[in-house]
Amino acid sequence: MDPFDQKKKSIVDEIESTLGDIKDASPKGSIDELCIPIIRLINSHQDLVTTSSCSGRVSVFLEGNKVRSNTTESDLTDKMDVKIGGKGDGGNWLFVTHDKNQLTNWWKDYQFNFNRQPSDELPLSTRYILFKFEPLILHIKCRDFKSASLVYQTAMNCGFRESGIGVNNIVAIRISIKLDIPIGYLNENEQHDLFISEEYLRLVTNLSLDRFNENEKKLAQLHKAFDVNIINKVEEKEEKVWESKQERAERMKREGLEKRRLKQLQEEEKLKQLAEQMEIDNKPDQ
Amino acid sequence: MDPFDQKKKSIVDEIESTLGDIKDASPKGSIDELCIPIIRLINSHQDLVTTSSCSGRVSVFLEGNKVRSNTTESDLTDKMDVKIGGKGDGGNWLFVTHDKNQLTNWWKDYQFNFNRQPSDELPLSTRYILFKFEPLILHIKCRDFKSASLVYQTAMNCGFRESGIGVNNIVAIRISIKLDIPIGYLNENEQHDLFISEEYLRLVTNLSLDRFNENEKKLAQLHKAFDVNIINKVEEKEEKVWESKQERAERMKREGLEKRRLKQLQEEEKLKQLAEQMEIDNKPDQ
Secondary structure, three states: OOHHHHHHHHHHHHHHHHHHHHHHOOOOOOOOHHHHHHHHHHHOOOOEEEEEEEOOEEEEEEOOOOOOOOOOHHHHHHOOOOOOOOOOOOOEEEEEEOOHHHOOOHHHHOOEEOOOOOOOOOOOOOOEEEEEEEOOEEEEEEOOHHHHHHHHHHHHHOOOOOOEEOHHHEEEEEOOOOEEEEEEEEOOOOOEEEOOOHHHHHHHHHHHHHHHHHHHHHHHHHHHHHHHHHHOOOOOOOOOOOOOHHHHHHHHHHHHHHHHHHHHHHHHHHHHHHHHHHHHHHOOOO | OOHHHHHHHHHHHHHHHHHHHHHHOOOOOOOOHHHHHHHHHHHOOOOEEEEEEEOOEEEEEEOOOOOOOOOOHHHHHHOOOOOOOOOOOOOEEEEEEOOHHHOOOHHHHOOEEOOOOOOOOOOOOOOEEEEEEEOOEEEEEEOOHHHHHHHHHHHHHOOOOOOEEOHHHEEEEEOOOOEEEEEEEEOOOOOEEEOOOHHHHHHHHHHHHHHHHHHHHHHHHHHHHHHHHHHOOOOOOOOOOOOOHHHHHHHHHHHHHHHHHHHHHHHHHHHHHHHHHHHHHHOOOO
């Protein structure tokens, strides 16, 4: 088996075993439900395999510590030692959902202090709370540059304008319908002070719902484009001949039989090779 | 001249003539000042040419009309006919700056109504006002896939994690330090109602300033990485022999003479070819 096929098999096996789990129990940490159809569609093509995916999400993130242990606040005047949106050093998600149905009144379970407008400028070390909508992102490993280019072009044509090809023919499919809103900060008593009103939080939550819907629409468009342009592409040179219902039924049957016969032949061939291999393996050294 | 060199020459000529203008008068519509050093550095490499750039900016955008002319508000219930963040149909920038020094109190010239919290849910056709910080973006056309891969890898290593290679070996260099905040909407009297307080607008403006600084830091890092890894890369195989000041001076002179002689030879060759070509062109048809 060549390296691509080998890699693909191991990825697809893992995906399918994960999907098995979903039906049983925990959907957490596994594949986003909305992505499953397009993942299966893409993986049905011999030259493509999905390596990661996120169907889109709303998250509320508390930034980590920004000040390095050997830096004091007064050292920060040149603004060179502050890391924006830092995930390390205690940054953590207060809320994450990939499911638009989980958005209604999500903040009711949280101890947010609304309408806290700091009178002075906040120090550079402030750990902000960021409300984000992040759209669909999909990584696809392709067998060669030619197939990567086709995947890239298909995504760009659907409006995924921030897509790109990376190393090893992995295509990242990205779109820019985002929200990135600083809504508050961690106050000196480690409480969540929000700059905004509850009405504003409701409003941006509703706008996230609109973006989830837009995102689903784009995902459907991408699915269709993959289907038509790549997976089930009809070669243009192929002549299309009109056929009656009966003719079609007969052709399907014929093609089905042909396929089955071919598979049988392949299996016989495999068995033959296996037998030969065993013969070679068992031969005493000469 | 091969097609890449031809394309590169025309782009560089245009850039340089634009830069000439800056010194004279209007900086508007031309190249961002912060980008000029990295553009010149990149274009000094024979296999690379910059095709577009933006050093980063703050913008306040009023969305265009979202409802198609043949659609009424009541048709919008399936949320399928609404375009989010639409630029067409009357969308326009209320404010744009690429210069962090232009941020202080920028809103004072505008007729914003602060603290207007709509009591009811806004209709789907609402034209929102979006406050955005968009970081550095740079497009570089490369001679071949090999040089595109090197550019891509260099950018990724500097944390420009949303970079990617597109068609024709054009690399897009992108980073994700953004802000994307719906701050208000166009009310029924065509006025700009903001959901937020003036203090909050000041706060996100200050956060944009931090992002401008972070962005500059990343730009400097990218500049250095291009310089060291691509433009002035010292071949690892090259043996470094210690030389005295005098030896160095002699070597420089020798190499200079060699270079001049080579250039002279090339020019003589060119003249010879030109003469031959003229001879061929002037020959009567046989």
